[in-house]
Amino acid sequence: MTSIKEALEQIGELPTHMWIAGQKVSIGSRQTIECRDPGSGQLLSTLPAGSKDDVAHAVSVAKAALKGPWADLLPKERGRLLWKAGEALHAQAAQYALVETLDSGKPLQDAKVSVQRAADYFMYYAGMVDKLEGTSVPLGPNKVAYTEKVPVGVTGHIVPWNVPLSMVTRGIAPALACGNTAVVKPAEDTPLAAVMLIELLEEVGVPVGVVNVVTGFGSEAGQALAEHPDVRHITFTGSVATGKKIMHAAADHLASVTLELGGKSPHLILGDADLDRATPDILAAVYKNAGQICSSGTRLIVEKAIHNELVDRLAEKSEAMQIGHGLSNPDMGPLISNRQLQTVVGFADRAKGRGIDFACGGNPARVASNQGGYYFEPTVANNIDPDDELAQKEVFGPVLSVIPVASVDEAIEVANNTDYGLAAGIHTKDITAAMRFAKSVEAGQVYINGYHSSGDTVPFGGFRDSGIGREKGLAGLDAYSETRAVTITL
Numbered sequence: 439m440t441s442i443k444e445a446l447e448q449i450g451e452l453p454t455h456m457w458i459a460g461q462k463v464s465i466g467s468r469q470t471i472e473c474r475d476p477g478s479g480q481l482l483s484t485l486p487a488g489s490k491d492d493v494a495h496a497v498s499v500a501k502a503a504l505k506g507p508w509a510d511l512l513p514k515e516r517g518r519l520l521w522k523a524g525e526a527l528h529a530q531a532a533q534y535a536l537v538e539t540l541d542s543g544k545p546l547q548d549a550k551v552s553v554q555r556a557a558d559y560f561m562y563y564a565g566m567v568d569k570l571e572g573t574s575v576p577l578g579p580n581k582v583a584y585t586e587k588v589p590v591g592v593t594g595h596i597v598p599w600n601v602p603l604s605m606v607t608r609g610i611a612p613a614l615a616c617g618n619t620a621v622v623k624p625a626e627d628t629p630l631a632a633v634m635l636i637e638l639l640e641e642v643g644v645p646v647g648v649v650n651v652v653t654g655f656g657s658e659a660g661q662a663l664a665e666h667p668d669v670r671h672i673t674f675t676g677s678v679a680t681g682k683k684i685m686h687a688a689a690d691h692l693a694s695v696t697l698e699l700g701g702k703s704p705h706l707i708l709g710d711a712d713l714d715r716a717t718p719d720i721l722a723a724v725y726k727n728a729g730q731i732c733s734s735g736t737r738l739i740v741e742k743a744i745h746n747e748l749v750d751r752l753a754e755k756s757e758a759m760q761i762g763h764g765l766s767n768p769d770m771g772p773l774i775s776n777r778q779l780q781t782v783v784g785f786a787d788r789a790k791g792r793g794i795d796f797a798c799g800g801n802p803a804r805v806a807s808n809q810g811g812y813y814f815e816p817t818v819a820n821n822i823d824p825d826d827e828l829a830q831k832e833v834f835g836p837v838l839s840v841i842p843v844a845s846v847d848e849a850i851e852v853a854n855n856t857d858y859g860l861a862a863g864i865h866t867k868d869i870t871a872a873m874r875f876a877k878s879v880e881a882g883q884v885y886i887n888g889y890h891s892s893g894d895t896v897p898f899g900g901f902r903d904s905g906i907g908r909e910k911g912l913a914g915l916d917a918y919s920e921t922r923a924v925t926i927t928l
């Protein structure tokens with residue numbers, strides 16, 4: 439394994455600043471945020487906690503940049519810049535992956551995939567820049583009507599800590615493709631790669647001020663960004679509670695929002711499922727990123743005929759999982775912070791108090807080589823009532839809630855029995871049952887016989903409390919343009 443010291447040497451200097459108007463803005467007299475390695479608790483870097491004034495400065499710079507050289511670029515030139523950004527990020531993927539692993543704890547192999555995905559967003563949307571066409575509308579012989587797409591203006595991006603870099607680029611790549619400018623507020627826990635990225639964008643030729651990053655606390659910098667009257671669209675990924683605050687703030691100046699919020703996503707395993715295929719898929723769906731993915735398959739709804747056999751298999755495989763520091767490429771890394779670890783411990787302890795049966799796990803995990811890290815055991819909580827807290831609330835940790843059911847109809851009813859509606863999966867050989875499920879489940883994405891199999895070009899977002907709007911794919915462009923309709927009387 440690469441040691442933390444070796445990784446830090448390979449990375450070189452970590453950011454200790456934010457980035458506004460092409461300038462490093464360092465701590466000065468500001469408060470600070472501490473950026474720690476969740477695998478060891480080690481302090482990696484200290485950055486400025488941006489103030490309301492810093493946000494106002496960044497927004498004014500981004501507003502001015504809307505009228506600068508950025509606006510004069512031909513669509514193909516803007517597309518080329520995005521493509522170059524993707525290429526540059528791919529070329530530096532190994533270095534960025536080390537940063538993502540140290541900052542967020544994820545296994546290095548997963549960090550590489552998410553950095554490559556971050557780069558792919560630029561390349562995907564690069565190809566769209568010169569294809570953002572309008573329409574013409576027939577109004578008879580004496581009139582001509584057409585529509586054109588124009589940028590919405592300054593866009594704000596408030597980003598969570600679970601997949602830090604690719605959550606930034608899945609927002610700013612389509613925003614830039616549509617000709618907007620951006621101010622990014624990364625999560626206080628994981629700001630490093632976002633700051634590095636903005637420097638990289640300017641190195642490949644994106645004009646100064648088109649993208650700015652204000653590091654800091656959500657309650658101050660994030661709130662100020664959502665409230666700023668010159669921010670015309672806010673893209674947010676995170677918790678439901680914060681999403682509501684952002685929508686309230688946006689309402690005051692009638693900005694639009696894209697909200698990608700939490701989930702308690704059902705994963706149905708019908709009696710006829712191929713368990714050799716389903717078992718690793720169930721484990722990946724819930725344990726990937728230590729369960730800290732909004733769309734994790736956390737409610738396992740199982741037909742009774744296979745319930746015991748499947749739980750035995752899951753417990754055996756869970757107990758065999760290697761847990762460790764992300765740099766050692768384990769099966770599962772740490773949680774993001776001690777705060778998140780305590781949240782997960784709280785869920786487990788309350789469940790024990792209610793007499794819930796854990797087929798495995800349920801406790802913080804000891805990793806001898808990294809005792810300062812925030813590790814939790816892969817956990818299978820069995821025989822969960824569909825209304826129990828473990829079937830209703832987002833844990834955001836490696837905890838699977840198993841709910842046995844008697845029939846497909848009951849499985850579908852239980853699947854829809856939450857306030858969320860982000861993702862849903864099913865394993866079955868029965869195409870009719872799979873399609874009945876796909877048509878009746880209230881979820882933004884449905885996975886049949888392969889959870890999380892859609893990649894980064896398929897639209898992604900939630901029904902109900904899981905959010906508003908779509909990111910990724912062509913649908914991910916919709917939020918970033920206004921339509922101007924022009925009617926000419928001849």
Ligand code: NAP
Nearest residue numbers: 597598624625626655656657660661676677680699732834
């Ligand atoms: P959060 O509060 O929703 O944070 C997400 C982002 O919003 C961060 O950048 C945060 O800044 C910022 N923020 C916080 N308060 C804000 C405000 N009033 N106005 C504007 N921005 C604000 O999430 P969290 O507290 O880190 O995690 C709590 C729970 O959220 C998790 O346990 C999980 O259930 C859920 N979550 C969901 C996702 C997802 O992918 N949907 C991702 C992360 C978390 P700070 O970093 O400074 O707080």
Ligand code: MG
Nearest residue numbers: 473474541627
């Ligand atoms: Mg960190």
